[in-house]
Amino acid sequence: MDTFIHLASWLCLLLGCCFCMIGGVGLLRLPDFYSRIHGGGVTDTLGAGLVITGLMLQGGLTLTTAKLAMILLFLLLTSPVATHAIARAAQHSGLKPQVADDAA
Amino acid sequence: MSNFISDISLQIDLVDIVLLTILVVVAVAVIRVRDLFEAVVLLGIFSLLSACIFTTLDAVDVAFTEAAVGAGISTVLFLATLTLTARKEKAQYSHSWSGFIVCTLTGGALIYGTLDMPHFGDPDAPIHQHVAPRYIVDSPEEIGVPNMVTSVLASYRGYDTLGETTVIFTAGLTVLLLLRRDRRSRDRSASPPTAETTDRRGSHVMRHAMVLRVMSKLFIPLILLFALYVQFHGDFGPGGGFQAGVIFAAAFVLYALIYGVEAAQRVAPPARVQVFVALGLLLYIGTGLASLFAGGNFLEYKVLAHEASHGEHIGILFIELGVGITVAAAIINTFFYFAGRGRA
Numbered sequence: 097m098d099t100f101i102h103l104a105s106w107l108c109l110l111l112g113c114c115f116c117m118i119g120g121v122g123l124l125r126l127p128d129f130y131s132r133i134h135g136g137g138v139t140d141t142l143g144a145g146l147v148i149t150g151l152m153l154q155g156g157l158t159l160t161t162a163k164l165a166m167i168l169l170f171l172l173l174t175s176p177v178a179t180h181a182i183a184r185a186a187q188h189s190g191l192k193p194q195v196a197d198d199a200a
Numbered sequence: 201m202s203n204f205i206s207d208i209s210l211q212i213d214l215v216d217i218v219l220l221t222i223l224v225v226v227a228v229a230v231i232r233v234r235d236l237f238e239a240v241v242l243l244g245i246f247s248l249l250s251a252c253i254f255t256t257l258d259a260v261d262v263a264f265t266e267a268a269v270g271a272g273i274s275t276v277l278f279l280a281t282l283t284l285t286a287r288k289e290k291a292q293y294s295h296s297w298s299g300f301i302v303c304t305l306t307g308g309a310l311i312y313g314t315l316d317m318p319h320f321g322d323p324d325a326p327i328h329q330h331v332a333p334r335y336i337v338d339s340p341e342e343i344g345v346p347n348m349v350t351s352v353l354a355s356y357r358g359y360d361t362l363g364e365t366t367v368i369f370t371a372g373l374t375v376l377l378l379l380r381r382d383r384r385s386r387d388r389s390a391s392p393p394t395a396e397t398t399d400r401r402g403s404h405v406m407r408h409a410m411v412l413r414v415m416s417k418l419f420i421p422l423i424l425l426f427a428l429y430v431q432f433h434g435d436f437g438p439g440g441g442f443q444a445g446v447i448f449a450a451a452f453v454l455y456a457l458i459y460g461v462e463a464a465q466r467v468a469p470p471a472r473v474q475v476f477v478a479l480g481l482l483l484y485i486g487t488g489l490a491s492l493f494a495g496g497n498f499l500e501y502k503v504l505a506h507e508a509s510h511g512e513h514i515g516i517l518f519i520e521l522g523v524g525i526t527v528a529a530a531i532i533n534t535f536f537y538f539a540g541r542g543r544a
Binding site for chain 1: 409411412415418419
C-alpha cells in the first residue's frame with residue numbers, strides 16, 4: 097500500500113512537472129496572445145494541481161495535507177479567473193485573435 | 201545515515217544555486233528591459249524568488265513579508281503608478297567611461313569584501329554568535345510566545361518595530377500631503393469630477409465581468425479572514441502585524457480593482473482610513489505609555505499583568521494590532537490616491 101501511494105505520488109509530481117514544462121513551451125512558442133494564455137493556463141491548473149496532489153499523497157492524513165488541499169482549491173478557483181481577466185482585458189483593448197486565414 | 205545527510209545538504213545546495221541563478225538572471229532582465237510594465241512584472245518575480253530563498257533559509261516570517269509586500273502590494277502600486285506615467289523608459293544611450301570605471305571599482309571592492317564573509321548558512325557566523333543564542337535560549341521563558349521571531353520583533357526589539365511603524369505612518373502621510381494638494385488645486389481650476397464620470401472611466405471593463413465579480417465576492421471575505429488569522433496567530437506561527445496589514449489591504453485593493461475606486465471609497469471612506477493610519481501608531485505608543493504608567497519602562501510589557509509572560513502576551517497583541525492597523529490603512533490610502541489620481 098505504501099509503495100502504491102509512493103508510486104502514485106511520484107507519478108502525479110512528474111506529470112505535474114511535465115504539464116508545467118508544456119505550459120512554458122506553449123507560452124513561448126504559440127503564435128498569438130490568446131493561444132499563449134491558453135498555454136499558461138495549463139501550468140496554473142493541471143501543472144500546479146498535479147504537483148500539489150502528489151505532495152498531498154506524500155503528506156498522508158495530516159494538517160499539511162489539509163492546508164495543501166485548501167491551496168489546491170484556491171488555485172483551481174483563482175487561476176482560471178486570472179486567465180479569464182487577462183483575456184478579457186486584451187479583448188477589450190482591441191486585440192483580435194489570430195484565425196486560421198491570417199496564419200497562412 | 202551520514203550518506204543520507206550529505207544527500208540532503210546536496211539537494212539544498214542545488215535548490216539554492218538554482219534559485220540564486222534565476223534571481224541574478226531576473227535582476228539583469230529588470231535592468232535591461234525598456235518596457236516599464238515588463239520591469240514591474242519581473243520585479244514581482246524577483247520578490248517571489250527572494251521569498252523562496254528566505255524559505256529555504258528557514259526565515260518564514262521574512263519570506264511571508266517579502267511575498268506579501270514585494271510580490272503583492274508593491275506590484276499593484278507600481279502598476280497604479282504606471283497608469284499615471286509613461287509605459288516606456290526614456291531611451292538613454294550615452295555611455296560614460298567614468299561611470300563604467302566607478303561601477304567596476306565599486307563592484308570589485310564589494311566582491312573582494314565578500315571573501316571575508318562567513319559561508320552561506322554557516323552556523324558559526326558572527327551573527328549567530330552574538331545575541332541570537334540568548335533569544336533562542338531565554339525567549340520561551342521570558343516572553344512565552346512560541347514564535348521566536350515575534351518575541352524578538354515585538355518585545356526585545358520593540359523600539360525598532362516602533363520606528364518601522366513610524367516610517368510607514370510617515371510614508372502614508374507623505375503620499376497624502378503630496379497627492380492631495382495637487383488634487384485640490386486641480387479641482388479649483390477645472391470643474392470637479394462627478395461621481396458618475398469617474399465611475400464610468402473607472403475599471404468598467406472589470407465591473408461588468410460577471411466571473412470576476414462573483415469570484416471576488418467569494419474571495420474577499422476569505423482574504424479578510426486570513427488577514428485576521430495572520431494577525432492574531434502571529435504569536436504562534438509565521439505572521440504578525442505587517443503581513444496581516446498588507447493582506448487586509450489587498451482585499452480592499454481587489455475590491456477597488458473590480459468595482460472601481462469610487463465604490464471602494466464608499467466602503468472605506470478616505471477620511472476614515474486616514475484616521476486609522478494614525479490610530480495604529482497611537483495604539484503602539486499607547487501600549488508603551490501604559491507600561492510606563494504601570495511602573496515599568498517604555499514598552500516593557502511584563503508589568504501589564506500580574507504574571508510576566510501574561511503581560512508580554514497582552515503587550516505583543518496590542519502592538520501587533522497597532523502595526524497591522526497602520527500598515528493596512530497606509531496601503532489602502534496610498535492605493536486610493538495613486539489609483540484615483542489618473543481619473544479625477
